[in-house]
Amino acid sequence: MPFEAFTRDEDFPFFIQYGEHKETLFMHTHDAYVELVIVLSGSAVHIVDGEQYSIQKGNIFVIGENTQHGYDSPEDFHICNIMFRKRFLDLNSMDIAGTAGFQALFVLEPQQTKTKGFTSYLKLLPDEQLRIENKIAALHKEYHTKSAGWQTMVRAEFLCLVVELSRMYDTSRIENDVGIVKLAPALAYIERHFQEEMTVAELADLTHYSERQFLRLFKEATGYRPMQYITRLRIHTACRLLCETELPVTEIAERCGYTDSSYFARVFQHKCGISPKAYRKDAAAHSAV
Structure with a gap:
């Protein structure tokens, strides 16, 4: 429909x-x-x-x-x-x-x-x-x-x-055998703390699944492994900040969890096919049209 x-x-x-x-x-x-x-x-x-x-x-x-x-x-x-x-x-x-x-x-x-x-x-x-x-x-x-x-x-x-x-x-009322819905605390934690370092073990503990179960269900639910999902969220946030703010790229990198702005630029280029500065320039040109 x-x-x-x-x-x-x-x-x-x-x-x-x-x-x-x-x-x-x-x-x-x-x-x-x-x-x-x-x-x-x-x-x-x-x-x-x-x-x-x-x-x-x-x-x-x-x-x-x-x-x-x-x-x-x-x-x-x-x-x-x-x-x-x-x-x-x-x-x-x-x-x-x-x-x-x-x-x-x-x-x-x-x-x-x-x-x-x-x-x-x-x-x-x-x-x-x-x-x-x-x-x-x-x-x-x-x-x-x-x-x-x-x-x-x-x-x-x-x-x-x-x-x-x-x-x-x-x-807390969800039974342990209902599959991917039990991932909710881990996804919520990632949303709040994606700028920070975290491990698969820490995320799995939030769901009470074993690491192996957690990795399987996480991939099934999101299509990504946890660290891939976090990187995707970081880059998506960086894109939004580049479009909506005038913050320096170095500060945006820090806000998205990258202490090394050069490494951030390489990751951004790899994921988006364009540098952060060029991405901002393109976004500004499109908004001006």
């Missing part, structure tokens, strides 16, 4: 709606967008890649790109769908990305759903459900009323919702 079926606004890639399903919802796959689903009432069978899973009021989950899913056997089943392209949720500008809850719900659960089957470990308590429903109502009103500054308010309301859900996600 293409994103254009919901909105053709490429400048604001976001869509929100309430849904009541009285009949089976056909299987469909998301085309380059992410869907946050909040079950507001009732229950249904969530079908993901042919497997069936029971869901009910209070369940919250994220369906990523290219994951086939649908609903069957709905009973008083009401949900809220929030659909967005990944760039709408800018991970690198959000400190909430440094929490285990965020990494579990928005990064690892969608990946695990795609590779190992549907898992949703965010189940709201009654008071949490009320708070989230109020936030959704405010978000929905801003999106559909479109008063002055509505895009700014929608983005702000959405980010508040992301923060609330991330705080509510209690990774």
Whole structure:
């Protein structure tokens, strides 16, 4: 199902709606967008890649790109769908990305759903459900009323919702055998401390997996080995700082965990195919157009 079926606004890639399903919802796959689903009432069978899973009021989950899913056997089943392209949720500008809850719900659960089957470990308590429903109502009103500054308010309301859900996600309740979702504390630690030196053993300890299990699951979840993932995060952060600030390259290198600016330049050149200074110059030229 293409994103254009919901909105053709490429400048604001976001869509929100309430849904009541009285009949089976056909299987469909998301085309380059992410869907946050909040079950507001009732229950249904969530079908993901042919497997069936029971869901009910209070369940919250994220369906990523290219994951086939649908609903069957709905009973008083009401949900809220929030659909967005990944760039709408800018991970690198959000400190909430440094929490285990965020990494579990928005990064690892969608990946695990795609590779190992549907898992949703965010189940709201009654008071949490009320708070989230109020936030959704405010978000929905801003999106559909479109008063002055509505895009700014929608983005702000959405980010508040992301923060609330991330705080509510209690990774300590996850059983040890649920696969890559247990990596959340390690990914959160990396987000907060990527400028620092760390070892695979230290990261594995955060997940209670053996180093061998941790390395296998980490590669499965992210596509990278831990040190490759950290380097990628450092370079991505450097690119952002080169574009958005006028900090000297030596200071950017230090902020990204490189005490040797010459080594930083070599790593940057290898990963981006261009020197940090040339990258900044190109970014400035494009922004001026």
